[in-house]
Amino acid sequence: MTTYLVIAALLLIGILVVQISKANEYINILRGDDAELDTDKINGVLWYIFTVVFLVGIVWSTYHYLPLFLPVSASEHGHWIDSMFNITLILTGIVFVLTQVALGYFAWKYHGKKGKLGFYYPENNKLEMIWTIVPAIALTILVVVGLYYWFRITGPASDNARVVEITGKQFNWLVRYEGPDGKLGTNNWKLIDETNSVGIDFTDSTGLDDLMPSDLHFEVNKEYLIKIGARDVIHNVGLNHFRIKMDAMPGLPTHFKFTPTITTDEMRKITGNPAFDYEMCCDYLCGKGHSAMKMMVYVDTKTQHEAWLKTQKSFFELAIKGTDEEKKIGSLAKMEGDEKKKSEHSNH
Amino acid sequence: MSEKDIHHEHHEHPKGATITDHVHYQDTEGVIRFEEDHGHHDSDRNKKNFIHTYIFSTDHKMIGKQFLITGIFWAIIGGGLSNIFRMQLGFPDVPLHFIGAIFGDKWAPNGVMTPDFYNMLITMHGTILVFFVLTAGLSGTFANLLIPLQIGARDMASPVLNMLSYWFFFLAGLVMFISFFVPSGAAGVSWVFYPPLSAIREASVGSETGADLWLVSMSFFIVSSLLGGLNYITTILNLRAKGMSMAKLPLTIWALLITAILGLLSFPVLLGAAILLMFDRSMGTSFYLDKIYMSGIGAMPHEGGNPILYQHLFWFLGHPEVYIVILPAFGIVSEVLAVNSRKPIFGYRAMILSMLAIAALAFFVWAHHMFVTGLNPFVGSVFVFLTLLIAIPSAIKVFNWITTMWRANIRYTPAMMFSVGFVSLFISGGLTGIFLGNSAIDIQLHDTYFIVAHFHIVMGVAAFFGMFAGVYHWFPKMFGRFMNRTMGFIHFWITFVGSYCIFWPMHYQGMAGVPRRYYSHGAFESFNKFGALSEFITIAAIVVFLAQLLFVFNYLYSMYRGKKMTELNPWKANTIEWTTPINPGHGNWDGPIPTVHRGPYDYGKDGEDFIPQTVPMRPGETTHHG
16 A cells, blocks of 8 residues: 555656646746746756755764774784775865865856856866876875785785685685694595585595684684685685685685784674674675675684684594595595506506 | 878769768768669658668667667666665565566565575676666767767768667667576676676576576677777768868767777677687586586586686776776766856867877776786786876866866756766766775775775766766757756756765775675674665665656657757857757758868857857967867
8 A cells, every 4th residue: 555655656746846847948938048047046056055065964974984984903904904095085085075166166156147258268288287297196105005015915924824724615614724733634626525515635644634613713913824715606705804805716726814913802892792703704796695605703812712722623533534435535545546556557 | 191181082982982881972062872862862861661760770860869768778677676676775674576576476485585586686787787778878879879960971981880780789688688587587697797606507596598698698789889889980080071180079079989999999808708608608618617516516527717717808898898888978078068168178188188098098907806816916016006097087087177167157958967967976986996996905895885886976877977968968959859957957966966875875885894796784793784874775776766767758758749949059069960950861961061160169269159160260260179
């Protein structure tokens, strides 16, 4: 019922607008030039009002939503990005206000008047040089600062960075940590099946102690190198508070290094939200479950992190040991061994 | 050979010149003649039947109108789709039973749309508006309508190719329209169509038959735009009236010329990308695919491809494409601003040079769409530099438009309102590009609502404003009648204020990191705080959409009932399209084509309100037009 009422109301408004417009057109034809000058004046004034309301509205809404902008950065490089954002905001903000004010002011001030001509002013090379060079200088500053940080963010990770592997699949994330041996085992997409979700090659002993927990845990103030990949389509590792975004693609590994700086507990105090948790989302459309591809992220203190690690069992122990899967691996290892012998043999 | 010589030769040897085709040629007096009809063209209008006049017409003006009306049709569909998915974002609890009624119940059980349907909507919204409306509808309409009229030609260099260009576009639209109603629905993998999602049929519902039809439709569309583009370039370079040197061309023509060149150089690359994708989909090749394991299927046989290859090919078109969309609007706005300010456009030469600079740079910035794909950081840095370079010619254009309005005597027509609105939008949307072009900041803003706000303002709404300005301004040339002004002003203010209401708040969502292309933000604590803002945006979107229906009504009503045009040059403009009869026939001018003596922007010069291009230079008069 309400639907029909709304449609009826809209139709009525439409008819009203059309009828007023038609009547106005006839009046304007009768009045001739005067009507045109009135239109110019009214629209000029409307431009003036618009510009004032627009700028005031922007200031008000920006102030209103300020607490939600750029959520507190919880990584080292996040602060660099935020400071660049703010520099750019100030520079572009100045240009924005100046140009919008000039536009609105001219649109009001120079509305059509009787017997007036436009001022013939086709060119001024000096003026045009000024507004080529000034933006060029401003942009040079932004490029230099931007690239300085860009190379720091994308530079190589240090040797003692801890490695975490994140793999995207429709529609959840899989993570893998090095076990006590400090090495990620090799994996191969051809070994992927229902159980062995990232295709760890268990014939390689470094993979036996790898952990595959259901949440991401980082230790605060430690450098991490995230190795990123995907099983099926393109995903994107989105860690909003850490200012991280990196595509996860099948067949094309990527990586991102960062250092988390604020623990989950500290962040709960900063945000005043005792239930706060970091989240990882998918930032590239991957299908119907895209908007629910979530994994929880925790930043722990050193003691918290060690305690968490103690509770973790290796993926092999949890999912493979004692199952049919293990037998499969055994025979696979045997086959591979045989093949190796064969090839060695033929080489001789 | 100088331009004068070319022209001369064309007039003296009409049949020998390759630029004329089998259908018509210009005789020594510049009068159009047809092979089957060697009389004066005046009578041919009456001889042609309905099909020749309105459907398979070779008259550039009719083809322009065909592009426009088809563009309007697609704009209503594309805009309507956005209202449906905005309902999902703003009011997910309101059941929309009409979806089931139109598309079938499986897309919206109990009136609640599925994520697959949402993905289909956003994909089709983007594809339709970028390609069918803002490329074909904008370039197609105004290139066809204005090029021969403003350069002083009887028709396009090849009217038959021109007609084919429209019909390929129509075919592309037909295939895309049908794709909505195949069982697996239209494509739902976003308009950029990245593989593997778009390459593997099993990856999503939207990757099935709909994706095949999308690729077929786009291939037809590319053929259409290439046929059109070739024709536009040839016509502008070869068929200009006597005296119409390149330095006397209106900025609309310059803009359309540069647009056509951009399209000609970039669209074939998309065709290549699309064909390789078809191979990957249907013939088992692996151009874009490597090491894929699909749940439920297992390891796929594809190996050795690279998903990034597609992105390079796509954006090699995709980035010039945004300039293909916005350049015609630059041209239209420059023309309309000058005419209604009663002043010359400030810095005619700088306006051309900046458009050329933008067009040249357009080919060297594509990878700024790929900063977070793991691109080599050095390559990324080069693209940061080149991307931010584009801000300079863009800034020049903005300052020149504003200076054009300084000390003007502005006559506010709806076209002028949309042109001033365009400048405001181009500033707002252009400045946010400076954030996104800087790769480090892009890490935070990439694929959030910030980018959605940026490109909708700077190329979506702004290009639409250029299109509206053009339609209101040249409507009398198209139909011999005026559109209703009052409705035009109401249309403008609702659209202008409403568009800012839709897109400005999206910057805030984007800064908070809210990702785009999300069916629902409910699962994430960081993203679900914007419920009220989403509702506001949705309401604004619906209001703006309804205002467009007012425009469509005004357009259709004025075609038949609008105020009749009684004088040849109602806007007191200098360009020569206003020297043709009120309802020009095929061939445009009844008599010989006028000779051009001066640039198009002599407004307010030497105490005269305006001096048309056909008025000879006075002895000792100086000019800025070469």
